[in-house]
Structures are given as C-alpha cells and as structure tokens.
Amino acid sequence: MFPRNVYTFLDEETGFWSGRSTPPVYNPNQGVGELLWQVLGRAPWKIAQISADTGVRVTYQELLLRSVRVAQNLGSMGIEAGDLVTLVARNSEKIAPVVFGCLMAGVPVNTLDPSFHREDFAHMFGTTKPVAVLCEGDLVEEVEAAFEMSEISPQLIVFGPRINGFARVDDLLVETGSEEHYVPARIEDPANQLAIVLCSSGTTGKSKGVCLSHGLCIANMAAVWKCRESDRVLCLSSLYWISGIGTLLTATLAGATRVITTDRFSAEMMIDIIEQYRVTVIFFPPSHALAILNEPTVGMADFSSLRLVLCGGGPTSADLKRSFEMYLSRGKFVVVYGLSELGGAGMMSEVAYKDGSVGVLTNGVEAKLVDDEDNLVEIGQEGELHIRARFVFMEYFGNPDETAEMLDADGWLHTGDIARVDEDGLFYIVDRKKDIIKYGGYQISPTEIETVILKMSGVAAVCVTGIPVPGHDLPVALVIRAPESGVTEDEIEQQVERSMVDFKRLRGGVFFVTAFPMTPSGKILRRKCREIAVELYSEASEG
Structure with a gap:
C-alpha cells in the first residue's frame, strides 16, 4: 500500500508535506524528571538495566531510589534548579541515576563524549559555563586542562575512586533518609525550559550546543524507538548523541530493559551481546551495520530475538538494508533520518520504503523542499529540506547568529540536506548541501x-x-x-x-x-x- 494520504499528506495549497497528527505518547506539558519519577515506580521489581560488562542488574525501584538520592544530594553540593552540569562519561551503571536525578532536580545536563580532546572540552565548557562537571577518572587531566583553557572553575565530580580530593559520583548516591518524601522540581514551562544540551555532530565544524526543552524530550524522542515493556534495548552511542540520550529516556519511559556496556563498538562484541541478552531493539549507524555484515561469524549469529533494527546517522543503502534483513528471521530493518535539533526522527521507513529512501515523515512533522531562492521545488526535484514540528530545539547555546541561520521565524529547521520527495510521499536524502x-x-x-x-x-x-x-x-x-x-x-x-x-x-x-x-x-x-x-x-x- 502506498503511504500517501495514509501516513503522509500533501497540502496542495501550501505545498507542505506532513506526517500523521497522532498525539505524543506522553503528555509533554510536564518536566522530564516529573515523568520519570512517576514511571520508575510503576513496575518496581522489573529489570531496568543490565550491564554487559559486569552482569549487574538494576530494578526500576533501585533506579528510582538512586535517582532521587542524586537529586537530593545535588542540593547539598550547592547545585540548584537551573544550574547546568556537564557529563563526560561512558555508558556505566551510574549514568542513568545521575541523568535522571539531575532532571528531577531541574538541573539541565550537557552531555559530551569521553573521546573528546581537551580543546573540544574547552570549547564546550567555554560555551555552556557549567557549575559542575562529572567525568571519568581517567579524563581528569584532560578536563582540568580544559578548565584552564576555557577560564572556568566548576566543581569536578569523578566517577570511580577518589582523585586529588575531588568529590565522587558515589557521594551523590549516599542515603538521605528522606527519599520517600521526595517530590521532583516543578517545571513551569516545559516547552521553553532547558532539559538537555546536546552537540551538533561536528562533521562540518565546531560543535554547537543544541538546547532541547523538557517538552521536546517527552514529545519527540519516543516516536523513534517505539519501545515496548517487553523489549531489551541496545545502543552503544554515548549520551553525547541523540541516539544515546534518546535510548536512555525512551526505553525507561516504556518500562523496557536497557543493556549497557562501556566498551567501544566492535562487530564481534555487539553480536555477542545481542545473543547473550536476547536483545530485541538496536540502534546503530550504517558503518556498524556494515561491520557486522563483514564479521566472519555473522552467518552463525543468532539474531532471532531482534524485532526492530534502527539504522541512522548516515546514508543507508538499499543493499545494506537487504543484506542485513537476510539475517533477521522476524525483525524489521528501519532506516531513520533525524537530527539533534529535532530531538528525534523526522522520517522513518517503518511503514513504507522504496530503495534509497528514508521512508515517510513521522508523526507531527512537516517538511518542504526549497531552492536557493527559498521557492518550493516540484515533486521529484531536488531542494534543501526544511522541517517543522510542534517542538524543535530552543537555540544553539549562546549563539544567536547560528540559531537564526538554522531556525527561521516560521519555525522551519534549515537542515542543510538536499532531498527530493516522490509522488507517494517518500523522501530521499541526496546529500549535504555543504558537501556538494x-x-x-x-x-x-x-x-x-x-x-x-x-x-x-x-x-x-x-x-x-x-x-x-x-x-x-x-x-x-x-x-x-x-x-x-x-x-x-x-x-x-x-x-x-x-x-x-x-x-x-x-x-x-x-x-x-x-x-x-x-x-x-x-x-x-x-x-x-x-x-x-x-x-x-x-x-x-x-x-
């Protein structure tokens, strides 16, 4: 069945395409921390998280308790609602309660990748001016050097053993004695209050701080992963990426089980985790999919547990999709097109696909294709893709000029991607405008x-x-x-x-x-x- 007028629609008067207008899964008129606080208590004995490194399992009740303690202990360290903290950490067992605790306390989080060099850290520290930085112990030297380069002096809180007298993340997890009486901070204006600061991908220049509101995180992210309570979800991206933070939030909100590891990607390791933990949902870029297909043991791999394979972050060929689907006995390989500024996916191939496409627009998303003079192009013609949704990013942190270049007065995101759309409403990403x-x-x-x-x-x-x-x-x-x-x-x-x-x-x-x-x-x-x-x-x- 063709998707036009079923999953995707063309307004003949405006020339704009749109996805279905189904309401968000969760009410976005609340804080992310408020929603998490409610959800974590619904199935207290269910497993929320499994560490593939140690085998340690954490229940939803344990995760709620630890998150509340983080929220309470932040205050004792002088970190209050509205203060921004930066997180530089791998996907360890303590990441979830730290992020959730910050959000419950109304403390926005900027997530940076542990592989950054000091120059990269300094650039973002200088941009966001965090009051505290939580980092891995082996990164203390790089982070301290970045403090000096950016001329800031936030608190440094370290994952792992105590170093040089710095506070430890474990200090945030100590009992308070009042956990059962805790109520999360009230977010008065979820659509306009900052929750998460991601970074632009850095593939074309210096990273920019992408500011995502509480309302956006709730409304947009869940549309991508489509998690079920019975799922076991694996994503190796650090929280620096929209895929990483999206997996953490949406899998938890769905009551699913996340499988985590601090190890960097290898095809052999990912296959082992999928088999051992019977993973049902994975998210990875095309390069990882290709590496798995080229792994000599892939023919013997047991992917029978996989029901949803999400692939995004780069061009995904029809050959790659078909090749991977050969190993899926009951799963579906879904091409995803998204961007950090949208806080999720703009297009997916779950309900409709043609070779080379990225599927159709997701719920609540509008799109138009324009030429260099901002005129609409005809169906089948190439133009720059502009996307609009109820929630998009608030701004690039402290960068009004770049914000104005990306987000116009009518709410359209200027993606910089060259695309075309066919008669059936399927979109094809042709290239990056700047890469032409x-x-x-x-x-x-x-x-x-x-x-x-x-x-x-x-x-x-x-x-x-x-x-x-x-x-x-x-x-x-x-x-x-x-x-x-x-x-x-x-x-x-x-x-x-x-x-x-x-x-x-x-x-x-x-x-x-x-x-x-x-x-x-x-x-x-x-x-x-x-x-x-x-x-x-x-x-x-x-x-």
Whole structure:
C-alpha cells in the first residue's frame, strides 16, 4: 500500500508535506524528571538495566531510589534548579541515576563524549559555563586542562575512586533518609525550559550546543524507538548523541530493559551481546551495520530475538538494508533520518520504503523542499529540506547568529540536506548541501558517486569529496579495500566513467586508505577526509 494520504499528506495549497497528527505518547506539558519519577515506580521489581560488562542488574525501584538520592544530594553540593552540569562519561551503571536525578532536580545536563580532546572540552565548557562537571577518572587531566583553557572553575565530580580530593559520583548516591518524601522540581514551562544540551555532530565544524526543552524530550524522542515493556534495548552511542540520550529516556519511559556496556563498538562484541541478552531493539549507524555484515561469524549469529533494527546517522543503502534483513528471521530493518535539533526522527521507513529512501515523515512533522531562492521545488526535484514540528530545539547555546541561520521565524529547521520527495510521499536524502562538489558550473553529489563505487567487488568503504582548485572542485575518492582485494585506482575511475556523466568523473583521482576519521558514533568526518584528500592530492601532484 502506498503511504500517501495514509501516513503522509500533501497540502496542495501550501505545498507542505506532513506526517500523521497522532498525539505524543506522553503528555509533554510536564518536566522530564516529573515523568520519570512517576514511571520508575510503576513496575518496581522489573529489570531496568543490565550491564554487559559486569552482569549487574538494576530494578526500576533501585533506579528510582538512586535517582532521587542524586537529586537530593545535588542540593547539598550547592547545585540548584537551573544550574547546568556537564557529563563526560561512558555508558556505566551510574549514568542513568545521575541523568535522571539531575532532571528531577531541574538541573539541565550537557552531555559530551569521553573521546573528546581537551580543546573540544574547552570549547564546550567555554560555551555552556557549567557549575559542575562529572567525568571519568581517567579524563581528569584532560578536563582540568580544559578548565584552564576555557577560564572556568566548576566543581569536578569523578566517577570511580577518589582523585586529588575531588568529590565522587558515589557521594551523590549516599542515603538521605528522606527519599520517600521526595517530590521532583516543578517545571513551569516545559516547552521553553532547558532539559538537555546536546552537540551538533561536528562533521562540518565546531560543535554547537543544541538546547532541547523538557517538552521536546517527552514529545519527540519516543516516536523513534517505539519501545515496548517487553523489549531489551541496545545502543552503544554515548549520551553525547541523540541516539544515546534518546535510548536512555525512551526505553525507561516504556518500562523496557536497557543493556549497557562501556566498551567501544566492535562487530564481534555487539553480536555477542545481542545473543547473550536476547536483545530485541538496536540502534546503530550504517558503518556498524556494515561491520557486522563483514564479521566472519555473522552467518552463525543468532539474531532471532531482534524485532526492530534502527539504522541512522548516515546514508543507508538499499543493499545494506537487504543484506542485513537476510539475517533477521522476524525483525524489521528501519532506516531513520533525524537530527539533534529535532530531538528525534523526522522520517522513518517503518511503514513504507522504496530503495534509497528514508521512508515517510513521522508523526507531527512537516517538511518542504526549497531552492536557493527559498521557492518550493516540484515533486521529484531536488531542494534543501526544511522541517517543522510542534517542538524543535530552543537555540544553539549562546549563539544567536547560528540559531537564526538554522531556525527561521516560521519555525522551519534549515537542515542543510538536499532531498527530493516522490509522488507517494517518500523522501530521499541526496546529500549535504555543504558537501556538494561544484565542477564546471555543475553540482555533484558525493553520495551519488559513492553509491557507484560501493557496488564494485573489493570495495569495503568509500568517501568522495572535492579538491579545491581555481574555479571549481575536483571529485576525488578515498577508498578502503576489502580484505584480500586487488581493486585498482584505474578500475574505480573507469567504473565511475562508465556509470556517470562526464562532469562527475574522478578528476582528482582515487587514493587508498586504511581507515576514515570517524565520530565516536560511527559517522564519517567528511571535513577531515577532505583534508586527507587534499594532502594526498598535493603529494601526488608534486611527485
């Protein structure tokens, strides 16, 4: 069945597309902490969390008690409602009560990735000015250096053993004697009060603090994971990513069980966790899906427990989707398109899919496609994707200029993605607007060339970018060979030449690399790849 007029709708008068207008799963007119406080007490003996590292299981009653203690003890440390704290930690057992306790106390949380360097920490510390930073013990030196660089002096609270006299996260978990009388802070204006500060992905420049309200977190995140109480949910993203914080909140609100680990992703490890804990829902980027498919033992893996495989954070090919579905006996592989500024997914392929699409708009989301003059483009034509919803991000923290560039006066998010929509209301993400290669007056989509190259035997991964030369950009491909592959530069160049029009030829050449610079969640850092390509091209030209 085609989704148009069932799951997605076109307003002929305005030219805007929209998803269904189903109300949010939870009432967004309350604080996230208030909602968590209620939900955690509903099924006290149910398992909320399992650590794949230690096997330790935590019930919902235990999680509620620990969260309340964190909320109460924050006050004894001088941290009050409205103060902002920064969290730099891996997915350990104590992450959930810390985040939930902060939200119950009305304390916004900025989540940063533990893999950051001191320069990255300093940039965000200087932006958000936290009153306290909670970090892993092995990151204290980097964090202290970042304090000095950003000229701030917040409290430092450490996960693990006491270091240099700093307070410990365990200090937040001590008994208060008044837990049963606790009531969370009242959030008076959930649509406009800050709950979470995420970061823009950093794939195109310095990270920006994406401010998400309580109302947004409640209304938008649950639409993605669609968790059930019976689910066991796995997502390896740190809380730095919308997928990480989204999993933590929505799986908990649904009464599901989260499976966590502090380990970095490996295909073998993820397969082991899925099998051992009978995981039912996973969320990962395409690079992780590909790694699992290339794992030698995948043919023997037991994925029979999986009912929902969510894949987002980068282009997801039809071949990747089909290949993974071959290993799913009863599960569904769903392509997800989302962004931090929306606090969730704008499009999903759960109810409708065609090769290369990202499905249809999710509930309550509107979209339009415009040209460079902000005029609507026709169905089937490419344009910049603008998205609008009841709740979108509040602002980029302390950055009104960037906020105005991203969010216009009518509430539209200017995604910077080039997309098209077909007659049936399915959307296709063509490329990032800023990643477009311009050659001879033509605009070239890197993804289009990458798709051609990825079809070649012997190619494991590819990133196409542009080499800036006077007047235009030269398309160049960075390629990772598959194991034991002998594919050559000439073969790749000839494949592109045979498959595409002349102006899309790889005039900058082909360079083989062993790995791409990646974000912690598995996205290719295209700006870093561009720097590598420029260097390799310069060396080849000089040689």
